Amino acid sequence: MVGGTFDPLHDGHKRLLDRSLAIAGPGGHVVIGLTTDSFAREKIHPIRPFVVRKEELEHYIADNCRQASCRIEPLNDRFGSALDADFDAIVVSEETLPVAVEINKLRKEKNRKKVDIHQISCVLADDGRWISSTRIYHGEIDAHGHMMQ
Amino acid sequence: MVGGTFDPLHDGHKRLLDRSLAIAGPGGHVVIGLTTDSFAREKIHPIRPFVVRKEELEHYIADNCRQASCRIEPLNDRFGSALDADFDAIVVSEETLPVAVEINKLRKEKNRKKVDIHQISCVLADDGRWISSTRIYHGEIDAHGHMMQ
Numbered sequence: 001m002v003g004g005t006f007d008p009l010h011d012g013h014k015r016l017l018d019r020s021l022a023i024a025g026p027g028g029h030v031v032i033g034l035t036t037d038s039f040a041r042e043k044i045h046p047i048r049p050f051v052v053r054k055e056e057l058e059h060y061i062a063d064n065c066r067q068a069s070c071r072i073e074p075l076n077d078r079f080g081s082a083l084d085a086d087f088d089a090i091v092v093s094e095e096t097l098p099v100a101v102e103i104n105k106l107r108k109e110k111n112r113k114k115v116d117i118h119q120i121s122c123v124l125a126d127d128g129r130w131i132s133s134t135r136i137y138h139g140e141i142d143a144h145g146h147m148m149q
Numbered sequence: 150m151v152g153g154t155f156d157p158l159h160d161g162h163k164r165l166l167d168r169s170l171a172i173a174g175p176g177g178h179v180v181i182g183l184t185t186d187s188f189a190r191e192k193i194h195p196i197r198p199f200v201v202r203k204e205e206l207e208h209y210i211a212d213n214c215r216q217a218s219c220r221i222e223p224l225n226d227r228f229g230s231a232l233d234a235d236f237d238a239i240v241v242s243e244e245t246l247p248v249a250v251e252i253n254k255l256r257k258e259k260n261r262k263k264v265d266i267h268q269i270s271c272v273l274a275d276d277g278r279w280i281s282s283t284r285i286y287h288g289e290i291d292a293h294g295h296m297m298q
Contacts, residue, residue, distance in 0.1 A: 019265075094263070097250070104243075104270070114243070114270035116168075121253070121263035 001082055001115075002091045003033030003075050005040045005133065007047050009056050010143040012093065012123040012131045017060065019120050020091040024068035031087065032057065033075035045137040050074070082115075083107060089116040150231055150264075151240045152182030152224050154189045154282065156196050158205050159292040161242065161272040161280045166209065168269050169240040173217035180236065181206065182224035194286040199223070232256060238265040
């Protein structure tokens, strides 16, 4: 399982997705939680609509999801189906590692098996700071982390 | 990179090693930090000597390390070579996740790239609690987590 807003789909997201596919492996299955518009509204900058973000994600998956299968599901809160679903591993970024740790804590309270946590290190922009949607929105960098100014 | 005392080598350790090998992948390399006797002495129960633990580890590696290569190196403290070495990922248990997070923090301070963190969920014994060397030492469970009493 992996989740995000993916707006726009930048190189950090791609590392997250690529790693999820690699961990699922041949014959594996990846559930991608995509934040709904109402949940994504909590972000500090405008977000494109769910259907638009979903389409961009689907294109990337179609091009890169060779051996594992993928399903996109709407994410209405930080946890989505991760508290109850039967799955093996969650893939997170440095920012969302605490959410994964909390998911395992809550799963344990519900007598569900804990899942493995894979935290990728964030992809850095040319200036050595993280690529983030906020920085792209502000026009500092492009989706590959190249400086725009 | 992965580390531990591995005394005795129980099913939790084996999951840790197996996952490390899988993540390294074909042609990859795994560095296994094995605590030295002086460092392992901080444990609350007696530990077998380094050479004995190393031998058990080597046997397991010889049987399971098919596609990746492995090297055992002595671990004199919590970090070993993980602060300075050029590597991609560290594999930890639930107990040692904070050490991995600290390693990335210290690497960042040293201007080294952060590494991915893979946290496996601990293997449970028959009673639903973690398999641990301490419990095996106390004769509660065997190395596979079966109850001894």
